[in-house]
Amino acid sequence: MNRIQELTTIVNGMAPADLRLYYQGGDQRSFWEGIQRSGDYEQDISEIREEGERLLSVPNPPLTYDLFTRFARQGTRLDYEKVYFERRLRLNTFALLTLLEPDKEAYRTALQEMIWSICDEYTWCLPAHLNAESPGGIKGTIDLFSAETGFTLSEIRVLLRGHLPSLLISRIGEEVEERLFIPFLRREHGWETATHNWSAVCAGSIGSAALLLMESGESLAKVLLKTERCMDYYLQGFGADGACLEGLGYWNYGFGYFVYYADLLRKRSRGALDWFLAEKVSRIALFQQKCFLGGKAVVNFSDSHPESTVHIGLSHYLAGLYADFESPPQSLRSGYRDDHCSRWAPALRNLIWRNPLLEGSDWEEASYYLPDAQWLISRSSHGGEVYAFAAKGGSNGEPHNHNDLGHFILYGAGEAWCSDLGCGEYTAEYFGEGRYGYDCNGSQGHSVPIIDGHVQREGSDSAAVVLEAVTGKAVDRLRLELTSAYRVPALRAFTRTLEWNKKGHRPELTLSDRFTFDSPPGSLVERIVTRIQPELVLIDGRRVVMLRGENREQLKAKDSIPERPSSINNRQGLLIRYDNELVEPELTSHVFRDHFGKEAAWYAVDFNVKAPGLHANIDFKFQFI
Known part of the structure; x- marks a missing residue:
């Protein structure tokens, strides 16, 4: 039959x-x-x-x-x-x-x-x-x-x-x-x-x-x-x-x-x-x-x-x-x-289909690694607040694709600090040849590097190789080889390691990028994407990028760099620490049209490598305050 x-x-x-x-x-x-x-x-x-x-x-x-x-x-x-x-x-x-x-x-x-x-x-x-x-x-x-x-x-x-x-x-x-x-x-x-x-x-x-x-x-x-x-x-x-x-x-x-x-x-x-x-x-x-x-x-x-x-x-x-x-x-x-x-x-x-007897509850603390998608997701509670981290490998030939290999999201205490812009307004061009000119789709709108002026390229041949994926009670880690995402002739290797440490009073993210070139690139930029307006502050004589929560005060002198601002008080914030001798931060604002056709602001924190050479080892720490 x-x-x-x-x-x-x-x-x-x-x-x-x-x-x-x-x-x-x-x-x-x-x-x-x-x-x-x-x-x-x-x-x-x-x-x-x-x-x-x-x-x-x-x-x-x-x-x-x-x-x-x-x-x-x-x-x-x-x-x-x-x-x-x-x-x-x-x-x-x-x-x-x-x-x-x-x-x-x-x-x-x-x-x-x-x-x-x-x-x-x-x-x-x-x-x-x-x-x-x-x-x-x-x-x-x-x-x-x-x-x-x-x-x-x-x-x-x-x-x-x-x-x-x-x-x-x-x-x-x-x-x-x-x-x-x-x-x-x-x-x-x-x-x-x-x-x-x-x-x-x-x-x-x-x-x-x-x-x-x-x-x-x-x-x-x-x-x-x-x-x-x-x-x-x-x-x-x-x-x-x-x-x-x-x-x-x-x-x-x-x-x-x-x-x-x-x-x-x-x-x-x-x-x-x-x-x-x-x-x-x-x-x-x-x-x-x-x-x-x-x-x-x-x-x-x-x-x-x-x-x-x-x-x-x-x-x-x-x-x-x-x-x-x-x-x-x-x-x-x-x-x-x-x-x-x-x-x-x-x-x-x-x-x-609703069952009133199922009251439900907040999501449990958990760490997940999804090996086929190459997504790592971690969610934990600290001091009564939920903190979470997610990062991805995969390929740039996925359904509703964004060019986003190595991209990550950082969340804590009700705020998305390092963001994914999500979907933009659907138009003919959005699903046409101009798709990756839209910031929400191209890698320029994601927390990934711009190498010698090159953003990531679309296509299934731009694919991450997972070198390590670990989920544990104290630490979650994802290490990716991402060289194929960039069509940069001089780029020999690019690996990214994201380590989410959950042991302290609040969790901390360490981002480590390693680059090897056949010849020095003209430029190397590490980009972090956020929907929160960033600020430059001095802490212990070192420059630090600060993001403040929704109730953050606006700086009175926007062109100045305040020393350890007392206005932090008990409000939630995020510090991005970096090597002041190695990179120079640049803060820029941008706008994209969201899925509903409304203009939405986003910010790029660009860390420009001062003197790119044949090798570059760049580390960042993301600390909640």
Whole structure:
């Protein structure tokens, strides 16, 4: 029996696609009445209701021709996407409010209008993902958001079937069939073999929609077969360590949609098809608890945000599957408005998958080395404050790649002192030839050297070699050979050692770089990146770079170097100590456009080697005060 025959047999014996997929015993009304009586959901419901009242008072924004064509004309995305996601927010909000208050006509009417409006959209894809010359044309293209939209409408149809007229029920089925199922089965799409979030989100959404809408055993089996292949490719993008190279945000996204699909598949197949039994899946599930530094601060290598919340529903679901999954503290719960893309699947599951009995707790002290990703992450508590350190090797040919081999993040007492800028504003050029001209992507915006005027080069041939990776109770250490990251003819060798010493009252980081050249370089610059404005101070007659916490006082005389400033008092700070005879510090300010199109400041602390020779041994100490 071949695989399609096996799947057809399973499909023919599947459980019905009804409310029992979502609620114990299929009792939807009792669930929603129950959470309204429970104080555990008070904040969630309040946020949804507030958003509903706001949206009832404003018109549904149109997706105009002008907005649709701006990406082609200008390369900008945010104008169209702001309206697109506002429309998804309206759909989600009125659907959830109808579930909460099924007898309120205003919500039900608004939901029906929103379903009709979204079914009327020319395409559910974003313009940035469209190519009219692709084999399927615009109408045959499936992207992340078209797949999500189809999944959303399919799920709303199942959950609210009794509150939707037959015309909308049939139209949802027709639109999803036309926009997703037919093009998915008719041809292969580029994302089907992607080893990153696209394969999971697109295939997971289509597979989920098919599990909810499709009645034909043969057709559903064909969708499940293609989806199975896509999920295999998605999982290939992870090493045995379970690390998501795209960062925690894309773990939430890609792995989230993998889980939403796997859950529906397991339930409908009565356990015959269960992705959660795979050992690699269990390791991927543990990635979240390894990424948090302290508070909302996360290891944000790649196109990831410096801070993150958690999908509490997804977290509680995984905690119910895996004994070593750490349930996060409630303080990290993502609010209803937090997702600027207004995704239905996590918003719903933040309610129906939430377990009020799982209170969660702060992340445990731990040190992790992820050998496939070549990430070292350490988190510890000192004097009631959390301090953390993260560094990476890897390659410069990763998904959502940044040129950042040897880069590190330093966190302590609520501040990210040495930072990763994270993701910038997504534009055509951001994913085009100019990608590494953006500071947040190129190595010029990372804490790595600039060697003889050269920054790191992109590509999988720019790869770190791990010489040593140690995690211990007292010391964590990562030593990397990074020569291939730079195309500097005279560079013979470059190694970087990062040692995180946790033994003292506060931890201390030592950075040691070793360079060997065939001929002296014209320049050698050690760059440290921070979002905190740096200062030069004198301590015991030696220059030191100081970073002060959020409440730091501004220096009255910016051009002077103060001697041991008394204004330090008890405020948190970081000192960067260096050899005054070997390097000369230079402090510069910069601006980049963040993911939301806003200008954000960052600072470069450049240590210029005064007389570069054939060898350079450069050491820095980072001390918390």
